[in-house]
Amino acid sequence: ETGVTQTPRHLVMGMTNKKSLKCEQHLGHNAMYWYKQSAKKPLELMFVYNFKEQTENNSVPSRFSPECPNSSHLFLHLHTLQPEDSALYLCASSRHSHGDVLTEAFFGQGTRLTVV
Amino acid sequence: KQEVTQIPAALSVPEGENLVLNCSFTDSAIYNLQWFRQDPGKGLTSLLLIQSSQREQTSGRLNASLDKSSGRSTLYIAASQPGDSATYLCAANQAGTALIFGKGTTLSVSS
Numbered sequence: 001e002t003g004v005t006q007t008p009r010h011l012v013m014g015m016t017n018k019k020s021l022k023c024e025q026h027l028g029h030n031a032m033y034w035y036k037q038s039a040k041k042p043l044e045l046m047f048v049y050n051f052k053e054q055t056e057n058n059s060v061p062s063r064f065s066p067e068c069p070n071s072s073h074l075f076l077h078l079h080t081l082q083p084e085d086s087a088l089y090l091c092a093s094s095r096h097s098h099g100d101v102l103t104e105a106f107f108g109q110g111t112r113l114t115v116v
Numbered sequence: 117k118q119e120v121t122q123i124p125a126a127l128s129v130p131e132g133e134n135l136v137l138n139c140s141f142t143d144s145a146i147y148n149l150q151w152f153r154q155d156p157g158k159g160l161t162s163l164l165l166i167q168s169s170q171r172e173q174t175s176g177r178l179n180a181s182l183d184k185s186s187g188r189s190t191l192y193i194a195a196s197q198p199g200d201s202a203t204y205l206c207a208a209n210q211a212g213t214a215l216i217f218g219k220g221t222t223l224s225v226s227s
Contacts, residue, residue: 042218
């Protein structure tokens with residue numbers, strides 16, 4: 001248990017469905033991230049939230065929509081996805097200290113998404 | 117743009133061997149370098165964090181070193197065990213940026 005919890009662990013959705021992934025951290029961190037992990041590729045950064053403000057959107061298609069209502073919760077809303085969006089989606093958190101230096105990042109167990 | 121490379125992509129060793137995993141990065145202006153372990157279908161477990169002012173970190177049988185000037189980090193695993201079998205990922209971040217990952221080294225330790 002890393003202190004970062006993701007739900008659901010597995011999700012199968014059709015291309016016309018709308019679903020949401022949830023991430024919650026109990027570490028007192030102020031930065032949260034979404035990463036995508038596809039087979040044979042490095043982890044790809046999708047979104048970064050720092051103090052609840054989105055600070056990075058790594059050219060992610062609009063069918064992925066993040067939401068960060070507070071510094072402990074992060075959502076990824078999904079709609080009209082494609083089969084190539086099937087992947088492991090990982091959430092992480094870390095703490096910004098003085099001087100804008102990120103500290104050790106902790107990851108959740110991920111959501112295995114299959115788009116059919 | 118920072119790029120992180122890990123060599124080898126896969127490694128098989130017999131139990132008890134000492135081994136070294138390599139990580140290189142293109143931009144030496146990093147703040148942190150972090151090593152992770154990932155078991156199949158699972159999330160990432162943080163192993164070691166090396167801050168830019170540090171040269172190495174140790175945890176049990178693991179030792180990670182950092183040479184910013186040459187753009188390299190190594191993860192040394194002593195007396196490997198079958199339970200060490202997993203994918204090992206290194207990641208680097210620069211000022212205010214999120215971690216950038218390599219593709220990982222998949223380690224298999226046979227008994």
